[in-house]
Amino acid sequence: xxxxxxxxxxxxxxxxxxxxxxxxxxxxxxxxxxxxxxxxxxxxxxxxxxxxxxxxxxxxxxxxxxxxxxxxxxxxxxxxxxxxxxxxxxxxxxxxxxxxxxxxxxxxxxxxxxxxxxxxxxxxxxxxxxxxxxxxxxxxxxxxxxxxxxxxxxxxxxxxxxxxxxxxxxxxxxxxxxxxxxxxxxxxxxxxxxxxxxxxxxxxxxxxxxxxxxxxxxxxxxxxxxxxxxxxxxxxxxxxxxxxxxxxxxxxxxxxxxxxxxxxxxxxxxxxxxxxxxxxxxxxxxxxxxxxxxxxxxxxxxxxxxxxxxxxxxxxxx
Numbered sequence: 001x002x003x004x005x006x007x008x009x010x011x012x013x014x015x016x017x018x019x020x021x022x023x024x025x026x027x028x029x030x031x032x033x034x035x036x037x038x039x040x041x042x043x044x045x046x047x048x049x050x051x052x053x054x055x056x057x058x059x060x061x062x063x064x065x066x067x068x069x070x071x072x073x074x075x076x077x078x079x080x081x082x083x084x085x086x087x088x089x090x091x092x093x094x095x096x097x098x099x100x101x102x103x104x105x106x107x108x109x110x111x112x113x114x115x116x117x118x119x120x121x122x123x124x125x126x127x128x129x130x131x132x133x134x135x136x137x138x139x140x141x142x143x144x145x146x147x148x149x150x151x152x153x154x155x156x157x158x159x160x161x162x163x164x165x166x167x168x169x170x171x172x173x174x175x176x177x178x179x180x181x182x183x184x185x186x187x188x189x190x191x192x193x194x195x196x197x198x199x200x201x202x203x204x205x206x207x208x209x210x211x212x213x214x215x216x217x218x219x220x221x222x223x224x225x226x227x228x229x230x231x232x233x234x235x236x237x238x239x240x241x242x243x244x245x246x247x248x249x250x251x252x253x254x255x256x257x258x259x260x261x262x263x264x265x266x267x268x269x270x271x272x273x274x275x276x277x278x279x280x281x282x283x284x285x286x287x288x289x290x291x292x293x294x295x296x297x298x299x300x301x302x303x304x305x306x307x308x309x310x311x312x313x314x315x316x317x318x
Contacts, residue, residue, distance in 0.1 A: 001086075002056045004074055005065035006030035006039040007159050009088055013063055013115075015042050016279040022287040027055030030066075034158070053077070061086055061290055063115075067159075068092045068167045072101045079108035084290050087114050089180075090172055090307045091300065098307055102300050113289055114303040116180040120281040120296040121274075123254035124184075126265050127239060127246050130256075131185065137243030139186060141220040144178045146170060147234040148227050151205065162205075165198070169205030172310055175225060177251070178237045179306050180298060182213070182221045185239060189213040189221060191309055194316035211313050223313075252278055 001023050003010050010030065017023045027049045030036050036048055049055035052074060056062050061084035064071050068090055075085045085105065091098040091114070105112045118124055130136050151170050152162040162168035183189060194211040198204070211223040237248040247255045247262060252274035254265040268274060285295040 001025055002027040002029075002059035002062045002083075003065065004029055004052050004055060004062060005067075005088075006032075006035040007065060008155060009115075010035070010063075010065035011039055011042065012275075012279060013065060014039060014046075016276065016283055017063075018043065020280060020283045023283060026059045027057065029055035056081070056083070059083055061286065064088060067161050072097060075101060075112060076104055079105055079110070079112070082109045084110045084286075085112035086286055086297075087112055087300075087303075089114050089116060089176055089298075089303050090310065091303050092307070093167055093172070093311065095304075095308055095311055098304050102304050105300055110290070112300040113286065113295070113297040114300060115282065116177055116298040116303070116306075117278050117282060118177060118181055118248070118251060119184075119298050120285045121252055121278040122266055122281075123248055123252055124181075124296070126254055127185065130241075130244065130246065135244055136239070136241030136246070138241065139219060140240040140242060141222065142178075142182045142186065142240065143236075143238040144175060144182075144221065144223045144225075145234060145236045145238075146174055146225045147229070147231070149229060149231070149233060151227050153233060164203055165205045166203075169314070170225060170227075171196070171206055171209055171314055174235065175209075175223060176306050176310050178223075178248075179213075179221070179309055180302065181237060181248070183302065183305060186215050186219055186221070188305070189215060189309060191312050191316075194313040196314055196316060206314065209313065211316075213309065251275070 001017050003014055017025050027047050029049045029052050062078040064074050064087045078085045091101055156162055192212045192214050196206045197208040198206055207227050209225040213221040235250055239246045244256055244258045255262040256265045285297045289295040
């Protein structure tokens with residue numbers, strides 16, 4: 001695996017790949033010396049390349065954790081070299097450009113997959129089993145609630161692009177994960193209403209957002225995103241069922257309720273870290289994909305579907 005982009009997500013994937021039995025890191029690169037220095041803390045013998053092309057040379061799969069703008073060029077270069085492409089979301093911020101990217105990737109040796117990190121998590125498996133066994137009963141909708149004291153969050157400030165409207169914002173970075181979740185469990189969604197609120201500085205990303213999406217039969221996905229205040233950051237996705245509801249907290253913690261208090265659905269008392277577990281499971285699914293086997297990872301088409309919804313939400317009212 002080659003890794004392009006050594007910000008927080010690139011370093012997390014690097015650490016996970018170094019600890020996964022099916023992967024060897026063949027090259028890493030980032031244009032920022034500070035990011036490379038932080039990556040070196042994970043190992044003194046890491047294969048730091050002089051540029052992106054050198055890092056990607058001879059890899060079986062290229063993981064792209066760079067910002068959206070350069071992602072298309074790297075993805076196409078890897079695809080043209082016959083390499084697998086494993087990307088962060090979003091595919092981009094321009095729908096036409098992403099449609100073109102998807103078309104070119106679909107004609108390549110290996111159509112790309114995208115790192116919506118919940119896709120192979122234990123929580124996704126538990127929820128799918130609950131739906132399949134009718135433990136949830138009829139699905140009645142999904143509520144997505146996020147609140148951040150500030151955006152970017154404290155551990156993201158090195159990625160300065162996240163605060164700008166052109167490519168950043170938490171709707172693209174976080175709510176996109178939860179719309180992928182909704183799409184997986186409810187099916188195709190149509191945007192019915194969206195109201196983003198932006199600061200006076202037109203270069204900066206959204207402060208707040210409200211939105212409602214629906215399936216073809218009217219099952220709703222309601223979204224509220226806000227910033228500000230002094231309280232713990234909040235990331236919750238509630239999948240509402242007529243018999244039992246499930247709630248994801250902080251991406252990977254899963255809780256359930258049949259009308260009483262929320263109780264944890266997954267036992268993490270063994271010391272297994274939910275985030276590390278999810279990344280290891282993602283890499284296991286990536287290995288399956290590279291060997292032509294069915295896998296749980298998000299397809300590029302799913303990522304484009306999510307991107308189109310996200311961009312429509314952010315453009316509403318402008």
